[in-house]
Amino acid sequence: MECVLFDKYPGLKKHIAWVPLGSFPTPVRRLAKLGEEIGCRNIWIKEDDKSSEYYGGNKVRKLEFILADALRKKKRTILTYGGLGTNHGLATTIHGKRLGLKTLLLLVDQPLTDHVQKNLLLCQHFGAQLCYVRNTIGAALNTIRHFLTKTALYYLPPGGSSPLGSLGFVAAALELKRQIDAGELPEPKYIFVALGSKGTMAGLLVGSRLAGLDSKIVGVRVAYTWLANERSTARLANKIISLLTGYDEAVPTIRFKEEDVSVLHDYCGKGYGFATSEGKEAMEILNTTESIRLDLTYTAKTFAAVLDLIKSGKIQGDAPILYWHTYNSVDFTRTIKQECDCRQLPKSFHRFFEANLIPYLQ
Ligand SMILES: Cc1ncc(COP(=O)(O)O)c(C=O)c1O
Incomplete structure (x- = not known):
């Protein structure tokens, strides 16, 4: 198995270590039932939740x-x-x-x-x-x-989210370009993704430029502003480019400025890890229409932003929209019920189970 990044830039291969761990490309599909429900037919998902049978997600x-x-x-x-x-x-x-x-x-x-x-x-x-x-x-x-x-x-x-780790999402954008070229989905006008430690978005920004995609990458901030913002994301994108150009001169020298990075700041609520009511609604609607599970910290807030922009008419009804799903969907319910015991955790963690000890002792 070969990484798509090395297909495009073979000169990188001898410098950068890579080991296959996941199942790629991850599928893309139209969210037809959700689209009917919200009156938006051109909404798509990139299912990175299915990136591994061991533990998926971004x-x-x-x-x-x-x-x-x-x-x-x-x-x-x-x-x-x-x-x-x-x-x-x-x-x-x-x-x-x-x-x-x-x-x-x-x-x-x-x-x-x-x-x-x-x-x-x-x-x-x-x-x-x-x-x-x-x-x-x-x-x-x-x-x-x-x-x-x-x-x-x-x-x-x-x-x-080191520059090296973020290469995973440079490769992801190249993977998406192949899917577009193969006719699996239209070129998205917007790609929405959660913005936490930034590696996912920064990698996509770099990868989409290298792939020649015209899509606008939109990060939905879910972490504190000092960590996740336009400037720090541009800085990480530039570090990724420096890493690549340092190893292979076939990689073009692109520079990202703060103005090149689109971040939505209004969907984070009280802060990292605090659920929002819009996020809960987004979670509910995607689960009932498409049986897709979101998490409250990252993906529910991201999808809430997508829904809000559609509902408020801020993005045009017909423009192809891609939601990049970053949460794992391997189900560990049985493992937790049958094989986990909170008493095995170090003592300093026991307090986090005191209010709800019983379910995890079965
Ligand atoms: C489910 C999920 N989505 C999105 C993200 C954010 O990605 P990044 O940290 O690369 O910005 C994370 C990070 O932990 C995550 O767990």
């Missing part, structure tokens, strides 16, 4: 580059970060384990939900070492401590 594409790099550098443990219910941490744990790598997760507070509890249980179940660090200061101090006391650690920024 992280798989990033991990194909990151974990390969860790292996090439002979690292044994990935040290990374997230909120208590981190999807990125879970994806890293599951896919890292497939390659014989351990994962050390430094976790900060986020609003406690059922989803957070489930992801904590799954991270423990799949063998992550969990370390509760409360906030970003705790994360910084614990990072220093671990790097001073452990060997063969691989540093992975939150969300897997």
Whole structure:
């Protein structure tokens, strides 16, 4: 199996490590039933939820580059970060384990939900070492401590959004271009995607330019503004370009400015991990019409933005719209019910189960 990025730029192959972890291309399809319901016939989905039978969602594409790099550098443990219910941490744990790598997760507070509890249980179940660090200061101090006391650690920024990890979404845009050329979907006028640690959007921005796509990439901010904004996304996109041009001069030197990045800021609600009522509605409508599951932290807010823009007439009725689905759809209900026990978690995590201990002890 070959990565589409190396097909386009073969010169990159000897410099950049890559390991196949997922099932690509992910499908694209028209959301016909939803379209009927909301009066918008040209709405499409890119189903990255189906990117892996082990654990899908947007992280798989990033991990194909990151974990390969860790292996090439002979690292044994990935040290990374997230909120208590981190999807990125879970994806890293599951896919890292497939390659014989351990994962050390430094976790900060986020609003406690059922989803957070489930992801904590799954991270423990799949063998992550969990370390509760409360906030970003705790994360910084614990990072220093671990790097001073452990060997063969691989540093992975939150969300897997290093320039290297973001190459997964450069490749994703090239993959989408092939699907458009093959007539599987029209070229989208808009592509909507959640904007958290930015690697997904920044990779798509770079990849769509390289692929010659005219689609406008629109990020729906779901994290705090200091982290997720136009300037920081442009900066990451430029770092991705520098990485690529440094290895292969066939890659054109493109520069992104803040003005080139479109971010919607009005759908985040109170902050990262806080559910919004519009998000809950979006979750409900997509589930009833298309049986697609959204999560409240990222994808429900993103889809709420899409629905709002359609309803308010801010995007034209006929323009093809692509919603990039980034949430995993592998169902772990049975694993959680039958194989997880919150008492196995380190003591510092027990408090997150006190209010709701019983369901997880069955
Ligand atoms: C389900 C889901 N969607 C979207 C994102 C955001 O992607 P990024 O962090 O690359 O901006 C994440 C990040 O963790 C995620 O878990």
